[in-house]
Amino acid sequence: MADNIIVVENVHVNFWENNVGVYSIKDLITYRKSPFKNKTILNNISVTVERGESLGILGRNGSGKSTLLRTIAGIIKPDKGTVTVNGSFAPILAIGAGIEVELTGYENIAMLLSLYGTKKKNTNVIENIKSFSELSDEVLRMPVKQYSSGMSARLAFSISLANDSDILIIDEVLAVGDQGFQAKCYEKIFQIKKQGKTILFVSHFPGDVAKICDKAILLEKGELISSGNAEEICAKYNQLF
Numbered sequence: 001m002a003d004n005i006i007v008v009e010n011v012h013v014n015f016w017e018n019n020v021g022v023y024s025i026k027d028l029i030t031y032r033k034s035p036f037k038n039k040t041i042l043n044n045i046s047v048t049v050e051r052g053e054s055l056g057i058l059g060r061n062g063s064g065k066s067t068l069l070r071t072i073a074g075i076i077k078p079d080k081g082t083v084t085v086n087g088s089f090a091p092i093l094a095i096g097a098g099i100e101v102e103l104t105g106y107e108n109i110a111m112l113l114s115l116y117g118t119k120k121k122n123t124n125v126i127e128n129i130k131s132f133s134e135l136s137d138e139v140l141r142m143p144v145k146q147y148s149s150g151m152s153a154r155l156a157f158s159i160s161l162a163n164d165s166d167i168l169i170i171d172e173v174l175a176v177g178d179q180g181f182q183a184k185c186y187e188k189i190f191q192i193k194k195q196g197k198t199i200l201f202v203s204h205f206p207g208d209v210a211k212i213c214d215k216a217i218l219l220e221k222g223e224l225i226s227s228g229n230a231e232e233i234c235a236k237y238n239q240l241f
């Protein structure tokens with residue numbers, strides 16, 4: 001029998017959207033109709049991931065990829081449908097998400113490690129984060145708001161690797177890293193794959209998805225329009241443009 005680590009069944013996610021320019025409480029009180037409309041972000045999504053499988057998630061900007069990851073991670077509660085996850089994951093979902101920009105790199109490491117339940121005093125863990133991120137002591141003492149997007153991505157991804165979770169979630173982290181960091185990330189991702197861990201991988205580069213993932217899904221305006229073998233779905237993604 002298949003060992004399913006993630007089962008998403010008929011998931012719907014709606015967000016309330018203010019599209020009529022109501023910007024204050026006074027506007028809100030004096031406006032006659034509801035200024036908010038219910039917008040469907042994910043429409044009846046079902047997907048299953050087996051333990052050790054790598055799933056690629058492809059789709060245009062705004063198609064719902066990050067929302068699906070957030071729903072799987074339990075950050076967003078679906079309006080309808082169910083999500084079952086039989087494993088642990090590091091909740092760093094996107095470039096900088098989970099990272100507190102007012103805090104320094106070191107403070108973020110301490111905060112996120114304690115959120116994961118990793119012992120802060122474990123200097124090995126901190127050393128591993130430092131060495132993978134290649135961020136200097138001086139940079140790690142700076143507030144993250146002073147980091148470049150590549151530096152934030154290095155910090156976020158290195159912290160998520162330090163958490164020895166069953167599922168690794170990668171949302172476009174490779175896009176902002178320089179060539180050296182990208183190569184290192186690939187190597188690490190393949191190593192993690194070999195260890196039999198499950199990977200959810202969002203990228204706008206179908207070549208990366210084909211290399212890393214066993215299977216993939218293609219989202220379009222919140223709907224799952226195709227799923228199957230990664231190479232086949234990458235070809236379908238290319239046909240969208």
Ligand SMILES: Nc1ncnc2c1ncn2[C@@H]1O[C@H](COP(=O)(O)OP(=O)(O)OP(=O)(O)O)[C@@H](O)[C@H]1O
Nearest residue numbers: 015016017041059060061062063064065066067068
């Ligand atoms: N908190 C929110 N409130 C309202 N709408 C939102 C919210 N977060 C996302 N959306 C909307 O949901 C849709 C899907 O967004 P999402 O971030 O999941 O797309 P994506 O596929 O990850 O896009 P990208 O490739 O640009 O990262 C977009 O139309 C976006 O405007």
Ligand SMILES: [Mg+2]
Nearest residue numbers: 065066067171
């Ligand atoms: Mg996204």
